[in-house]
Amino acid sequence: MLYPLTTPSRTLLDLSGLWKFMIDEETTPIDPKKPLPTEDVVSVPASFNDQTASKKIREHNGFVWYETSFDIAKPLASQRLVLRFGSATHEAWVYLNGQEITHHKGGFTPFEVEINDYLVANDNRLTVKLSNILDYTTLPVGNYSETTDASGHKIRHVDENFDFFNYAGLQRPVKIYSTPTSYINDITVVPNVDLENSRADVQVKVATEGEFDDVKVTILDQDGKPVVSGHSADQTLTINDVHLWQPMHAYLYRARVEGLKNGQVIDSYTEEFGVRKVEVKNAQFLINGEPFYFKGFGKHEDSYVHGRGFNEPTNVLDIHLMKDMGANSFRTSHYPYSEEMMRLCDREGIVVIDETPAVGLMVSFGFDVSMLESDDYQDDTWTKLKTADAHKQVIKEIIERDKNHACVAMWSIANEAATFSKGAYEYFKPLFDEARQLDPQNRPCTYTSIMMANPKTDNCVSLVDVIALNRYYGWYVANGDLATAEKATRDELKAYSDKFPDKPIMYTEYGADTIPGLHSNYDEPFSEEFQEDYYRMTSKVFDEIPHFVGEQLWNFADFQTKSGIQRVQGNKKGIFTRSREPKMVVRYLKKRWTNIPDFGYKK
Ligand code: GCB
Numbered sequence: 001m002l003y004p005l006t007t008p009s010r011t012l013l014d015l016s017g018l019w020k021f022m023i024d025e026e027t028t029p030i031d032p033k034k035p036l037p038t039e040d041v042v043s044v045p046a047s048f049n050d051q052t053a054s055k056k057i058r059e060h061n062g063f064v065w066y067e068t069s070f071d072i073a074k075p076l077a078s079q080r081l082v083l084r085f086g087s088a089t090h091e092a093w094v095y096l097n098g099q100e101i102t103h104h105k106g107g108f109t110p111f112e113v114e115i116n117d118y119l120v121a122n123d124n125r126l127t128v129k130l131s132n133i134l135d136y137t138t139l140p141v142g143n144y145s146e147t148t149d150a151s152g153h154k155i156r157h158v159d160e161n162f163d164f165f166n167y168a169g170l171q172r173p174v175k176i177y178s179t180p181t182s183y184i185n186d187i188t189v190v191p192n193v194d195l196e197n198s199r200a201d202v203q204v205k206v207a208t209e210g211e212f213d214d215v216k217v218t219i220l221d222q223d224g225k226p227v228v229s230g231h232s233a234d235q236t237l238t239i240n241d242v243h244l245w246q247p248m249h250a251y252l253y254r255a256r257v258e259g260l261k262n263g264q265v266i267d268s269y270t271e272e273f274g275v276r277k278v279e280v281k282n283a284q285f286l287i288n289g290e291p292f293y294f295k296g297f298g299k300h301e302d303s304y305v306h307g308r309g310f311n312e313p314t315n316v317l318d319i320h321l322m323k324d325m326g327a328n329s330f331r332t333s334h335y336p337y338s339e340e341m342m343r344l345c346d347r348e349g350i351v352v353i354d355e356t357p358a359v360g361l362m363v364s365f366g367f368d369v370s371m372l373e374s375d376d377y378q379d380d381t382w383t384k385l386k387t388a389d390a391h392k393q394v395i396k397e398i399i400e401r402d403k404n405h406a407c408v409a410m411w412s413i414a415n416e417a418a419t420f421s422k423g424a425y426e427y428f429k430p431l432f433d434e435a436r437q438l439d440p441q442n443r444p445c446t447y448t449s450i451m452m453a454n455p456k457t458d459n460c461v462s463l464v465d466v467i468a469l470n471r472y473y474g475w476y477v478a479n480g481d482l483a484t485a486e487k488a489t490r491d492e493l494k495a496y497s498d499k500f501p502d503k504p505i506m507y508t509e510y511g512a513d514t515i516p517g518l519h520s521n522y523d524e525p526f527s528e529e530f531q532e533d534y535y536r537m538t539s540k541v542f543d544e545i546p547h548f549v550g551e552q553l554w555n556f557a558d559f560q561t562k563s564g565i566q567r568v569q570g571n572k573k574g575i576f577t578r579s580r581e582p583k584m585v586v587r588y589l590k591k592r593w594t595n596i597p598d599f600g601y602k603k
Contacts, residue, residue, distance in 0.1 A: 001110060001186065001397075001400045001401050002184070002185075002186060002187065002269060002271070003339050003343070004082075004084055004175050004177040005177075005269065005270070007267075007268045007269055007270060008265070008268055009179065009180055009265070009266065009267045009268050010177055010178055010179050010267070010268075010269070011076065011079075011177065011178045012175055012176070012177045012178075013070065013072075013175060013176040013177070014173065014174075014175055015044070015068055015070060015126070015173075015174040015175060015176065016043075016044055016045060016173060016174070017043070017044065017068070018041040018042070018043060018044075018068075019041060019042060019043075019044045019066045019067060019068040019170070020036045020038055020039070020040065020041055020065075020066065020067040020068070021038070021040055021041055021042040021048060021064065021065065021066055021067075022036065022037070022038040022040060022064065022065050023056070023057055023060045023062070023063075023064050023065075024062060024063035024064060024065060024129070026062065026063070026153075026154060027153065030065060030129075032095040032098055032100070032127045032129070033098035034098075035067070035125065036065055036066075036067040036127060038065075040052075042066075042169070044066065044068075044169075044170045044174060045086065045170055045171055045172050045173050045174070045309050045310045046169065046170075046171065046305070046306045046307060046309030046310070046311075047089075047167035047168060047169045047171055047306065047307025047308050047309045048064060048168065048169035048307075049165070049167050049168070049169070049307050050167075050304070050305050050306075050307050051305065060132075061132060061133065061156040061157060061158045062131065062132070062133065062156045063129055063130065063131050064129075064130050064132070064168070064169065065127065065128070065129055065130075066127070066128040066130065066169075066170055067125065067126065067127045067128070068126050069123050069124060069125050069126065070124050070126065070176070071122060071123065071124065072119060072124070072176075076178050078181075079178035079179065079180060079181070080114060080116065080178065080179045080180065080181050080183060081114065081115050081116050081119070081176055081177075081178050082112050082113065082114055082115065082176065082177050082178075082179065083096070083101075083112060083113050083114075083115045083126070083174075083175075083176050084110060084111070084112035084174070084175050084176070084177060085104070085110060085111055085112070085170070085172070085174050086110050086171075086172025086173045086174070086175075086310065086338060086339060086340075087107055087108050087109060087110060087171055087172040087338075088104060088107065088111075088128065088130055088170055088171075089107030089108070089130070089132065089167070089168040089169060089170075089171050089308070090105070090106065090107035090130075090131060090132055090133070090134060090138060090168060091103075091104070091105045091106075091107070091130065091131040091133070092104050092105075092111075092128055092129070092130050092131075093128070093129040093130075094113065094126070094127075094128050095126070095127040095128070095129075096115055096118040096119070096124060096125070096126055096127075097118055097119075097120055097124060097125050098125070098127075099118055101113050101115065101118055105138075105390070105393075106139065106357070106390065106393060106394050106397065107168065107171075107335070107357070108335040108336045108337075108357050108394075109336060109394060109397040109398060109401060110172075110339065110397075110401060115176070128170065130168065130169065130170070132158065132166060132168035132169075133156065133158055134158050134160070134161075134166065135158075136363075136384060136385050136386055136387070137386045137387060137389075137390060138387070138390055139356065139357040139358050139359070139360075139387055139390045139391060139394055140160070140161065140162050140334065140335070140357050140358075140359045140360045141161040141162070141359070141360030141361055141385065141387060142158045142159065142160055142161055142166070142360070143158070143159040143160075143161055144156070144157065144158055144159075145157045145159075159562070160360070160561075160562050161359075161360030161362075161363075161365050162334065162359045162360040162365070163561050163562075163567075163571060164300055164302070164334065164559060164560070164561055164571075165302075165307070165308075165559075165560040165561055165562060165570075166562070167302075167307035167308035167309075167560075168308075169307075169309070171301075171307070171308050171309045171310060172309075172310045172338050172339075173310060173340075179267055180210075180266050180267045181210060182208070182209065182210025182211050182212055182259065182261070182266050182267060183208065183209055183210060183259070183266075183267045184206060184207070184208055184257055184259050184267050184268070184269045185207045185208060185209050186206070186207040186400075187204065187205070187206055187207075187255065187257055187269065187271045187404070188203075188204070188205040188207075188403060188404065188440050189202060189203070189204055189205075189255055189271060189273040189404045190202070190203040190205075190440045190441055191203075191273065191274075191275040191276070191277075193242070193244070193275055193276065193277040193288070195277065195288060195289045198240070198241055198242055199238060199239065199240050199241075199242055200238070200239045200242040200275045201236045201237070201238050202219065202236065202237050202238075202239060202253075202255075202273075202275065203234075203235070203236045204217045204219075204234075204235060204236075204237060204255050204257070205233070205234045205440075206233045206234070206257050206259075207233075208233065208259050208267075210259075210266075211261055212259040212260060212261055212266065213260065213261055213262065214231055214259075214260040214261075214263075215231065215232060215233040215257065215258070215259055215260070216229060216230075216231050216257070216258040216260060217229060217230055217231075217232075217235060217237065217255055217256070217257050217258075218255070218256045218258075219237055219239060219253055219254070219255055219256075220253065220254045220255075220256060220270075221243070221253060222243070222251055222252060222253070224254075227239055227253070239253070239275065242275050243275070244274075244275055244276055244288050245274025245275055245276040245346075245349070245406040246276070246287070246288060246349060247287060247292065247328045247329070247349050247350075247351050247598050248323070248328055248348075248349040248350075248598060249349055250274060250346060250347055250348060250349035250406070251274060251275075252272045252273065252274055252346060252347065252406070253272070253273055253274070253275065254270050254271065254272050254273070255270065255271045255273060256268065256269075256270045257269050257270070257271065271404060272343070272346060272404075273404050273406060274346060274406025274407075275406075276288055276406055277289065278409050278410070278441075278443055278444065279444075280444045280465040280466060280503075280504060282502070283501065283502055283503060283504045283505075283546075283547040283549075284504055284547075284549065284602070285409075285444070285466060285504050285506075285549045285550070287351070287409065287599075290599040290600060291549070291599060291600055291601075291602060292351070292409075292549070292550075292598060292599055293549060293550055293596060293597070293598060293599070293600075293601040293602060294328065294329045294351065294353075294506055294549060294550025294551065294552055295326060295327045295328050295329065295550065295551060295552075295593045295596060295598075296322060296327040296328060296329035296330045296331075296350075296351075296550075296551075296552045296553075297322070297327065297329075297330045297331070297552050297553055297554075297555065297556040298330065298331050298333040298508060298509050298552055298553070298554045298555055298556070299318070299330050299331070299332070299333060299337075299555065299556040299557070300333065300334075300555065300556075300557070300559040301335075301337055301338070301341075302557070302559040302560055302578070303578070304578060304579065307560070310338050310340065312340060314580070315338075315340070315341050315344055316344065317580055318556065318557075318580070319344060319345070319348050319350060321576065321580065322350065322556075323348070324590070325586065325589055325590040325593055325594070326590060326592075326593030326594035326595075326596070327593055328349075328350065328351055328598050329350060329351035329352065329353070329409075329550070329552065330350065330352060330353070330552065330556065331352070331353040331355055331412060331448075331508055331552055332352060332353070332354055332355045332412075333355055333359075333415060333448075333508075333509075333555075334355060334357065334359035334415045335355065335356070335357035335359070336354065336355070336356070336357070336394075336398050336401070336402070339401065342354075342402055342405050342407060342408070343405075345405070345407035346405055346406050346407045349407075350407055351407060351409045352405070352407045352408050352409065353409065353410045353411075353412050353446070353468075353508070353552075354398060354402055354405075354408045354410070354411055354412065355411075355412035355414075355415060355448075356391070356394050356395060356398055356411075356412065356413060356414065357394060358387070358391055358394070358413065358414035358415065358417065359414070359415040359416065361381060361385060361387060361414055361416075361417035361418060362379065362381050362416065362417060362418040362421075362450065363379055363380065363381045363384050363385065363418070364379040364381070364418075365416075367564050367565060367566055369476040369477075371452060372450070372451040372452060372472070372476050372477055373451075373477050374452055375452075375454070375456065375457060376457070377420060377452040377457070378420070378421050378422060379418055379421050380421070381417070381418035381421050381423070381424075382418070382421060382422065382423025382424055382426070382427050383423065388427065388430075388431075391414075391431055392430075392431065392434060395411075395413070395431060395434055395435050395438065396434070396438060398411070399411075399435065399438045399439050400438075403439060403440055403441065408443065409443060409444070410443055410444045410445065410446055410465070410466065411435050411439065411443055411444075411445045411446070412445075412446055412447060412448060412468065412508075413428065413431055413432060413435060413445055413446070413447045414428070414447040414448075415447070415448045415470075416448060416449065416450035416470055417447060417450075418450075418453075419447065419449060419450075419453045419458050419459055419460040420450075420452050420453045420454075420457040420458055420459065421459075424459045424460050425459045425460050425463075428447070428460050428463055429463065432445055432463045432464075444465035444466055445463070445464060445465055446464040446465060446466045446467070446468045447460070447463075447464060447468065448468045448469070448470050448508040448509065449467075449468065449469055449470060450470060451470070451471060451472065451476070451477065454492060454495070455492070455495040455496050455498075455499045455500075456495075461500060461503070464503070465503070465504075466503065466504050466505070466506060466549070467496055467500060467503050467504070467505040467506070468505075468506055468507075468508040469492075469496075469505065469506070469507050469508065469509075470507075470508055470509035470510070470554070471489065471492070471507060471509065471510050472509075472510065472511070473485035473486075473488040473489045473492075473510075474486075474489075474512065474534050474537065474538075475511065475512045475513070475525070475534070479525055480524065480525045480530070482533055482534065482537045485534075485537060486537050486540070486541060489537075489538060489541045490541045490544065490545075493505060493541065493542075493545045493548060494545070497545060497546070497547050501547070503547070504547055504548075504549040504550075505545065505547050505548050505549065506548065506549050506550035506551065506552065507538070507542070507548075507550070507551050507552065507553075508552050509552070509553070509554035510538055510551075510553055510554060511531075511534075511553050511554035511555060511573035512525065512526075512530060512531050512534045512573060513525075513526055513566075513571065513572040513573050514526060514527070514528055514530070514531040514572055514573065514574075514583055514585070515527075515568070515572055516528070516577050516581065516583050526572075528583055528584035528585065529584070531575070531583060531584070531585045532584055532585040532588050535553070535585055535588060535589060536588065538551070539551070539592055546602055546603075547602070548602065549602060553575065553589075554573050555571065555573045555574050555575075556574060556575065556576060557574040557575075557576040557577065557578055557580060558570055558571060558572050558573070558574035558576070558577050558578040559571050559574065559578065560578075575589065
């Protein structure tokens with residue numbers, strides 16, 4: 001799926017700004033044929049939750065309504081016009097001038113619809129009804145229930161089956177783009193790198209709609225100079241003396257694609273791409289043939305006021321802070337991030353593990369963490385959850401959206417699912433097959449595993465290319481006891497290496513809640529001293545394990561969660577605060593990571 005851009009044949013209208021907004025109390029039906037009955041507004045793109053002073057709005061579960069209006073400049077009337085949502089969280093019904101024009105379920109992937117047939121000359125009224133309901137059929141998974149109040153009015157409840165606030169709304173850009181009536185619909189770029197000869201054969205596949213009699217593809221280098229070109233909707237172009245896209249040293253080529261008719265360019269689109277090779281071999285994660293070591297984070301799209309809304313200055317700052325620390329990668333825990341963030345990572349050379357919103361796939365998840373220590377834990381997740389269809393759909397959507405990104409080095413199919421429970425393998429096998437079949441670049445696949453899924457109990461390790469562990473020894477298990485935690489960390493990593501000698505292993509989460517400014521002479525949990533000691537302990541063990549290929553800690557920054565006895569206005573495992581001030585441990589990690597090379601750390 002193409003990102004909306006201006007090109008010589010395409011224009012772009014941005015619908016960002018103030019939209020009318022109201023929560024749906026489900027008392028009087030709202031008729032999208034009439035203007036939305038409110039004068040209240042919120043800003044788009046952003047989550048709606050933290051934009052007002054109302055607890056009722058912030059914690060509303062059910063439906064909300066947005067509305068804006070726009071005009072289309074006359075010269076565009078003859079063009080094909082497409083309304084495109086970067087995302088709409090979690091389910092959307094879209095009306096133009098009172099008529100339903102599309103519906104989409106899944107809160108973190110884009111969707112679009114042609115609008116020509118529904119436009120009027122002036123004041124087009126665009127209305128969106130959204131649901132933030134999560135249940136056992138959705139991703140993420142929510143515990144959904146209904147009660148009635150004293151007047152018999154239905155109250156909806158969503159208890160997040162995961163550890164982040166259920167922010168919702170029009171969280172990403174909403175745009176209208178134009179194309180000619182014959183247009184380029186999709187471009188797939190697959191670079192095949194010949195490392196020995198510094199050459200790449202780049203397959204460029206173009207899908208078009210309408211009347212073209214020729215497709216021209218020109219590959220431009222980073223300075224805009226043409227490198228090679230050819231005519232065909234499916235061709236392989238060779239780049240000699242190729243500049244590789246390397247972690248922290250990005251190099252981006254552009255494929256300029258032109259659809260022609262009778263020698264005239266009808267539509268054009270320029271797709272950026274990087275040339276790099278990703279493989280898992282002999283328990284190593286190879287990028288361009290060299291063993292890569294992941295240094296970085298699990299993150300969230302989370303910031304003050306914006307909530308989970310697109311916040312580009314924060315994205316830019318986050319990447320700068322990562323680079324400054326010597327980090328080279330992050331995981332889009334626990335959902336696909338904005339397309340703008342992926343484009344930024346392409347430019348900045350940040351390696352991304354791209355995760356689906358499959359989080360909460362464990363029906364017994366809760367604040368009782370004693371189960372983490374269990375070695376024979378089972379639950380009935382796979383008889384209760386009905387998420388397979390949503391999961392399959394989002395795998396397709398995330399790959400369609402992100403397939404050409406050089407920054408994406410691996411797919412994470414799920415976070416902390418009940419892979420230890422009966423039925424897990426049967427659930428995941430078709431999903432891994434699907435991802436592998438759909439990804440034209442054949443990237444490695446993984447899921448991140450919860451502590452009860454260990455070398456003995458995890459039923460699904462055979463499906464992954466890289467063993468990705470979320471581990472909290474010293475925090476949820478053996479809290480404050482770093483000697484015990486060190487032994488448990490070491491014993492488990494050794495057990496994994498022994499049992500799966502061909503698979504690289506990495507940590508995709510490990511961390512300790514830390515209150516900024518809290519200090520302790522006794523290195524107590526929650527103090528900045530404890531956080532640093534915790535990371536020193538884990539680092540020491542990581543360095544002993546040959547097949548250990550990366551450390552992505554939890555979390556880059558403090559973030560908002562639902563309330564609960566373990567959360568003080570959110571999760572405090574950030575090494576930065578929510579406003580991106582460093583905690584003490586940043587100095588230690590910066591020193592460690594700037595001394596660890598991106599390549600060849602583990603021989
Ligand atoms: C986890 C989850 C993550 C939580 C984290 C924590 O294992 O994957 O979403 O926020 O633990 O801090 O408890």
